[in-house]
Amino acid sequence: MRDDFLNIRHIEPDDCNAIFEVPSDWWGSNYSSDMISKWYIHHFRDTCLLAEENGKMAGFLIGFLSQSEPNESYIRIVMVDPAIRGKGVGRALYEEFFKRVGMLGRSVVRCVTAPGKKDSIAFHTRMGFIIEPQEQEYEGVPVFINYDGRGGNRVLFKKVLQKMENH
Amino acid sequence: MRDDFLNIRHIEPDDCNAIFEVPSDWWGSNYSSDMISKWYIHHFRDTCLLAEENGKMAGFLIGFLSQSEPNESYIRIVMVDPAIRGKGVGRALYEEFFKRVGMLGRSVVRCVTAPGKKDSIAFHTRMGFIIEPQEQEYEGVPVFINYDGRGGNRVLFKKVLQKMENH
Numbered sequence: 531m532r533d534d535f536l537n538i539r540h541i542e543p544d545d546c547n548a549i550f551e552v553p554s555d556w557w558g559s560n561y562s563s564d565m566i567s568k569w570y571i572h573h574f575r576d577t578c579l580l581a582e583e584n585g586k587m588a589g590f591l592i593g594f595l596s597q598s599e600p601n602e603s604y605i606r607i608v609m610v611d612p613a614i615r616g617k618g619v620g621r622a623l624y625e626e627f628f629k630r631v632g633m634l635g636r637s638v639v640r641c642v643t644a645p646g647k648k649d650s651i652a653f654h655t656r657m658g659f660i661i662e663p664q665e666q667e668y669e670g671v672p673v674f675i676n677y678d679g680r681g682g683n684r685v686l687f688k689k690v691l692q693k694m695e696n697h
Numbered sequence: 698m699r700d701d702f703l704n705i706r707h708i709e710p711d712d713c714n715a716i717f718e719v720p721s722d723w724w725g726s727n728y729s730s731d732m733i734s735k736w737y738i739h740h741f742r743d744t745c746l747l748a749e750e751n752g753k754m755a756g757f758l759i760g761f762l763s764q765s766e767p768n769e770s771y772i773r774i775v776m777v778d779p780a781i782r783g784k785g786v787g788r789a790l791y792e793e794f795f796k797r798v799g800m801l802g803r804s805v806v807r808c809v810t811a812p813g814k815k816d817s818i819a820f821h822t823r824m825g826f827i828i829e830p831q832e833q834e835y836e837g838v839p840v841f842i843n844y845d846g847r848g849g850n851r852v853l854f855k856k857v858l859q860k861m862e863n864h
Contacts, residue, residue, distance in 0.1 A: 546846035564730050564773075568846040569809075575765040597762055598742040606731075642736075679713035679735040 536619065538626040541571045541578040541590060548587050556589075556609040565592050565606055576634065577603065579626055581610075581619050588614055591623040595636060603631040605641040624657050632691045639691065642684035645673045651685060659687035703786065705793040708738045708745040708757060715754050723756075723776040732759050732773055743801065744770065746793055748777075748786050755781055758790040762803060770798040772808040791824050799858045806858065809851035812840045818852060826854035 541549070546568050553561045564570065570592070571578045577593040589610035596602040605627060610619045628639060641659070643650040645668040651661075664672035668683065677684035708716070713735050720728045731737065737759070738745045744760040756777035763769040772794060777786045795806060808826070810817040812835040818828075831839035835850065844851035 543846070550847060562729065564732065564845075569771075569844060573761070573763040573765050573769075573771060577764065594740070595764055596740040597744065598740050602740075604736075604740060677736060678731075679710070680717060 535584050536588065536622055537582045538579055538622055539582070540575055541580045541592075543568045543572065545580055545587070545590075546571070549590060552587075552611075553609065556612060561607075561609075563592075563607060576630060577627065579623055579630075581623050583614065583619070587611070589619040589623055591627055593627060593631075593641075595631065595634060599638075601636055602638045602640060603627075603634075603636040605639060620653060621657065628689075628691055637691050637693075639689045641687050642674075642677060643687070645669070645671055645683055645685050654687045657689065659689045662686040662688055702751055703755065703789055704749045705746055705789055706749070707742055708747045708759075710735045710739065712747055712754070712757075713738070716757060719754070719778075720776065723779060728774075728776075730759075730774060743797060744794065746790055746797075748790050750781065750786070754778070756786040756790055758794055760794060760798075760808075762798065762801060766805075768803055769805045769807060770794075770801075770803040772806060787820060788824065795856075795858055804858050804860075806856045808854050809841075809844060810854070812836070812838055812850055812852050821854045824856070826856045829853040829855055 549566060553566070574592075574594050577595060579591045580587060581589040589608070591605060592607040593603060593605040596604055605624070608620060608623060631639065639659075641654070643654065651671060655661075661672050662674070664674050664686070666673050666675055671685055673683045674686050675683050677686070716733060720733070741759075741761050744762060746758045747754060748756040756775070758772060759774040760770060760772040763771060772791070775787060775790060798806065806826075808821070810821065818838060828839050829841070831841050831853070833840050833842055838852055840850045841853050842850050844853070
């Protein structure tokens with residue numbers, strides 16, 4: 531894939547139909563989140579991004595600027611068309627997110643993954659995230675127990691953005 | 698209920714277990730939202746409130762400050778113990794929310810309800826919300842079609858907060 535065929539832009543309300551149709555295919559199972567909704571992408575427009583390859587949706591990213599932590603931003607959901615994985619769509623979405631939240635004054639990006647998702651852990655490490663140390667480990671990976679409060683355990687990633695003047 | 702027995706405070710991570718145990722009872726059916734989670738209340742602490750009556754959870758409210766609309770705030774989830782409905786817990790949660798988001802510079806509060814929920818429509822009207830006009834109506838109430846993008850229709854409420862100097 532050449533970069534000039536990949537366009538990253540905000541998710542618009544009209545994109546929602548296309549987004550709702552993909553998750554069971556792209557995610558690998560049914561995925562439910564009230565952040566995948568028209569009202570969410572309206573109120574969090576700056577941090578909801580869509581990647582298009584030749585005009586066709588290739589992936590999307592849904593995140594937010596933390597209200598409580600003024601330096602932090604959070605990537606909540608990322609999905610990429612399984613037919614074109616490994617071609618840089620995820621990287622392009624993350625890099626655009628880093629750029630935009632950096633311009634909005636955020637110096638930290640956080641996200642999480644399930645401890646069994648080795649590909650996701652490798653991807654985030656390549657993208658410059660560090661894994662936050664924890665008391666517990668799962669197969670050698672630090673794991674935060676009961677992350678959501680409902681018993682789910684997660685690997686916690688943190689990336690400190692380089693200041694623009696260092697580029 | 699006397700006001701001095703009702704305490705409104707932020708939701709803390711330790712409250713999550715109590716919150717997870719109630720929804721099927723309080724909401725009337727199983728309710729799922731990823732905003733009812735430890736990570737959400739951490740990042741949106743200012744707009745997540747809990748009401749306690751004599752130290753026991755009586756209700757809670759989960760909202761956010763709009764990222765995209767700098768004057769707006771949004772109440773997403775409100776639940777009150779069905780055993781003490783009609784005693785002002787919902788009103789107290791909303792009024793505390795109005796006060797806090799007003800102090801954070803927001804002049805508009807938005808929320809929605811299902812068109813069939815007559816009690817909820819009456820409550821929001823008493824709380825000073827107006828119903829946003831729509832082309833469609835349901836039993837005489839203006840209804841926004843496909844609000845979430847998945848086909849759900851909603852009554853859209855809007856309240857403009859009075860400026861502090863007018864009190």
